[in-house]
Amino acid sequence: MAEQTASPAVVAAPAARSSFNFAPLVVWPLVAVAVALPFISNAGGGLISNFSFLQLSLVIVYSIAVLGLNLLTGFNGQISLGHGAFFAVGAYVAAILIKHFDIPYWSVLPVAALACFVVGYLFGLPALRLEGHYLALATFALAIAVPQFLKYRHFEAWTFGVQGITLRRVRGPEWTGLNTDQWLYLVVLLIAVLMFWLARNLINSRAGRAMMAIRDHHMAADTMGIDTARTKAITFGISALYTGLAGALHAIIFKFVSPDSFPFPLSISFLVGGVVGGIASLPGAVIGGAFVQVIEKYADALTKTISQMVHLPIELQPWTIYGIVLIILIYVMPSGIAGGIASLWARLRGR
Amino acid sequence: MTKTTRRSVIIGGSTLAAGQVIGMPAIAQAKKYDVGATDTEIKIGNTNPYSGNASSYGNIGRTLDAVFKMVNDQGGIGGRKINFVTYDDGYSPPKTVEMVRKLVEVDKVLLLFQTLGTPPNTAIHKYMNDEKVPHLFVATGASKWGQPKKFPWTMGWQPDYATEGAIYAKHILATKPGAKIAVLMQNDDYGRDYYNGFLAGLTKANEKMIVSRATYEVTDPTVDSQMIQLKNSGADVFFNITIPKFATQAIKKAHELGWKPVHYLNNVSSSFSTTMRPAGIEACQGIILALYRKDVADAQFADAADVKAFRAFMAKYMTASDYKDDLHNYGYSVAHTLIEVLKKCGNELTRENVMRQAANLKGFEAPLLLPGIKINTSPTDFYPIQAVRLARVKGEGFELFGDVLASEST
Numbered sequence: 001m002a003e004q005t006a007s008p009a010v011v012a013a014p015a016a017r018s019s020f021n022f023a024p025l026v027v028w029p030l031v032a033v034a035v036a037l038p039f040i041s042n043a044g045g046g047l048i049s050n051f052s053f054l055q056l057s058l059v060i061v062y063s064i065a066v067l068g069l070n071l072l073t074g075f076n077g078q079i080s081l082g083h084g085a086f087f088a089v090g091a092y093v094a095a096i097l098i099k100h101f102d103i104p105y106w107s108v109l110p111v112a113a114l115a116c117f118v119v120g121y122l123f124g125l126p127a128l129r130l131e132g133h134y135l136a137l138a139t140f141a142l143a144i145a146v147p148q149f150l151k152y153r154h155f156e157a158w159t160f161g162v163q164g165i166t167l168r169r170v171r172g173p174e175w176t177g178l179n180t181d182q183w184l185y186l187v188v189l190l191i192a193v194l195m196f197w198l199a200r201n202l203i204n205s206r207a208g209r210a211m212m213a214i215r216d217h218h219m220a221a222d223t224m225g226i227d228t229a230r231t232k233a234i235t236f237g238i239s240a241l242y243t244g245l246a247g248a249l250h251a252i253i254f255k256f257v258s259p260d261s262f263p264f265p266l267s268i269s270f271l272v273g274g275v276v277g278g279i280a281s282l283p284g285a286v287i288g289g290a291f292v293q294v295i296e297k298y299a300d301a302l303t304k305t306i307s308q309m310v311h312l313p314i315e316l317q318p319w320t321i322y323g324i325v326l327i328i329l330i331y332v333m334p335s336g337i338a339g340g341i342a343s344l345w346a347r348l349r350g351r
Numbered sequence: 352m353t354k355t356t357r358r359s360v361i362i363g364g365s366t367l368a369a370g371q372v373i374g375m376p377a378i379a380q381a382k383k384y385d386v387g388a389t390d391t392e393i394k395i396g397n398t399n400p401y402s403g404n405a406s407s408y409g410n411i412g413r414t415l416d417a418v419f420k421m422v423n424d425q426g427g428i429g430g431r432k433i434n435f436v437t438y439d440d441g442y443s444p445p446k447t448v449e450m451v452r453k454l455v456e457v458d459k460v461l462l463l464f465q466t467l468g469t470p471p472n473t474a475i476h477k478y479m480n481d482e483k484v485p486h487l488f489v490a491t492g493a494s495k496w497g498q499p500k501k502f503p504w505t506m507g508w509q510p511d512y513a514t515e516g517a518i519y520a521k522h523i524l525a526t527k528p529g530a531k532i533a534v535l536m537q538n539d540d541y542g543r544d545y546y547n548g549f550l551a552g553l554t555k556a557n558e559k560m561i562v563s564r565a566t567y568e569v570t571d572p573t574v575d576s577q578m579i580q581l582k583n584s585g586a587d588v589f590f591n592i593t594i595p596k597f598a599t600q601a602i603k604k605a606h607e608l609g610w611k612p613v614h615y616l617n618n619v620s621s622s623f624s625t626t627m628r629p630a631g632i633e634a635c636q637g638i639i640l641a642l643y644r645k646d647v648a649d650a651q652f653a654d655a656a657d658v659k660a661f662r663a664f665m666a667k668y669m670t671a672s673d674y675k676d677d678l679h680n681y682g683y684s685v686a687h688t689l690i691e692v693l694k695k696c697g698n699e700l701t702r703e704n705v706m707r708q709a710a711n712l713k714g715f716e717a718p719l720l721l722p723g724i725k726i727n728t729s730p731t732d733f734y735p736i737q738a739v740r741l742a743r744v745k746g747e748g749f750e751l752f753g754d755v756l757a758s759e760s761t
Contacts, residue, residue, distance in 0.1 A: 049456060049457070050456060051452055051453060051456040051457050054449070054452060058449070148568075148570055151539070151568070151569075153538060161539060161540070162469075162470065162539045162540055163469075163470070163473065163539075163540050164444065164470055164473060164474070166473065166474075166476075166477065250445065254444075254445045254448050254474065255477075256444055256445070256448065256473070256474040258444050258470045258473070258474070260442060260443060260444055260468075260470045260471075261443060261444050261445050261470075263403065263404070263441070263443060265403070265441075297446065297449065299439075300401060300402065300438060300439035301438055301439075318401045318402045318439045319402060
């Protein structure tokens with residue numbers, strides 16, 4: 001397992017280092033444009049539709065979720081097939097607090113994040129004994145179990161069972177002049193900037209180096225005096241925190257949660273998003289989030305559009321394009337899109 | 352949010368003059384459109400699970416698409432072609448929300464039709480009513496789709512579960528007054544809807560007729576132990592509120608145990624191919640259930656005009672599919688209900704008028720409905736089909752008995 005997880009690190013390392021100079025020149029201006037986007041749109045008389053803002057918000061939400069998985073799998077070498085479970089827990093904590101206690105949406109976010117940290121940490125403790133495939137299976141079980149728990153009849157007073165919880169619409173403050181979709185986009189964006197900034201600092205810190213040392217060589221890290229058990233459990237907690245926070249934002253955007261909202265394929269889509277974007281890379285998480293939203297959600301619509309465009313005589317299955325894109329990406333860019341771009345850039349500069 | 356743009360088109364002078372000559376008010380000649388309708392097209396949105404666990408229901412979406420193709424081949428509705436836009440939502444509510452917002456805000460459909468499943472429809476219920484876009488004939492039997500005061504833009508279609516439950520209860524009271532009733536139900540909204548309707552039908556005084564009630568979770572592997580428990584209660588009537596997988600198990604187990612109560616089975620599991628045959632035809636004999644559509648394989652309806660038309664449609668537009676699959680039957684019938692509404696809209700294809708016409712169906716006999724069952728709606732009645740007929744399983748088919756039963760319990 002150690003050899004397998006070590007390989008993405010080698011590729012992603014230049015990306016991480018190059019992001020050092022990359023940040024002030026590219027990232028911050030991009031963030032500034034993104035923040036200004038709803039205001040520019042309104043000034044131009046609605047250049048960008050509300051639906052597009054919804055799409056952008058979802059790209060950002062999935063980016064945060066994929067980032068959570070990246071921290072665990074990419075930077076710490078633990079595999080999870082169950083991050084949809086933390087996403088669901090975050091969403092439900094937020095929804096229950098808003099519904100039953102009438103707490104404003106922004107103040108439930110830290111609570112949901114913290115709750116997921118605790119759940120993730122506790123799950124991480126017994127999972128310490130599990131490595132590689134076994135951990136993958138344990139997390140797989142978690143993803144299967146959580147939606148069932150949400151339907152459990154003795155929790156029904158809180159979760160409303162299969163019926164789910166419907167929330168009120170969030171409204172932006174009057175002075176901003178933004179509508180619901182634009183306001184939520186802004187909220188999600190600013191939270192994402194904060195979370196990515198924190199993740200970057202974490203990775204570049206002592207704790208982050210410990211995480212990566214465990215991934216690259218567990219025994220060596222142990223020998224060097226790193227408390228591997230504690231680091232791994234805390235990493236699990238932080239990872240769950242990120243994904244859970246994304247889940248809470250998702251619940252607020254859609255104003256609805258139900259057990260059917262978090263099927264097992266959601267967990268897989270985070271993993272696929274992470275791998276496609278670049279599993280040990282921060283920009284990779286954004287690319288992964290975009291992949292989940294654009295390629296995966298619209299797999300069916302894309303397949304239909306393309307088969308109509310070229311007048312295919314046969315009916316394609318809804319997920320055809322998704323499968324094709326995935327196979328091509330993994331062949332062409334085995335270290336994810338972020339890694340692929342980084343190595344391409346390195347080659348261009350080398351010449 | 353987006354406002355619906357409305358434009359009125361007055362047809363050119365000659366038509367207008369003709370209208371005046373025969374004394375019709377000029378207004379009748381006016382064409383009025385909301386987004387999604389033009390002189391040549393009516394755009395209709397839909398979501399269906401084409402992938403995921405519930406993907407077998409995707410057959411409904413495919414049937415709807417094929418019916419509209421047939422209508423277009425025959426010249427469309429009032430010369431307008433139907434543009435049916437259907438997306439996969441995988442039965443996942445957030446994905447339904449997103450796809451429905453795409454349909455309403457980007458594709459700009461006139462109305463939403465037959466979105467499938469209770470959780471997905473719950474997730475978009477408020478949105479559709481906030482946006483004032485018709486949310487017609489949803490594909491779920493929950494009771495909450497008929498609330499014209501609170502949700503004037505949403506309407507169900509099939510008999511709702513509570514109505515059906517009440518009909519069984521009334522039948523038991525009429526035929527077996529001293530019955531001891533056992534109930535097996537799925538522990539969720541669907542099960543509760545049926546059960547509450549059943550209780551309402553029994554009325555408070557007779558509630559103690561229920562001597563035993565067992566529940567199961569949709570994730571349980573079997574209902575064997577529940578069946579043993581129910582049999583041991585000594586009940587002589589059994590109301591079976593289960594989806595096909597568990598209905599099959601329950602029927603089989605009752606047969607194995609030698610338990611022979613009067614067996615009422617919910618319409619959800621009325622399919623021979625998914626329930627009766629796997630359970631064994633012999634074990635199913637005598638089971639009573641409520642039907643509202645014709646079984647197209649039933650010899651007694653072989654010569655009915657609508658069954659013939661349906662089979663011709665299946666043979667031409669859905670060659671690869673089994674015409675006996677009940678979902679095709681369902682899709683065909685509900686699609687024709689929408690076509691009727693659109694025909695009645697005439698040249699006034701506004702969202703408001705679509706709802707007005709949908710809430711003004713009087714005695715409409717949609718194809719494949721059982722003889723005597725008609726669709727009736729009004730501004731205060733948003734439950735299109737509220738009548739059923741009881742039938743007994745006999746051999747490899749159903750034997751209808753009794754009159755059309757209606758219940759206004761909801």
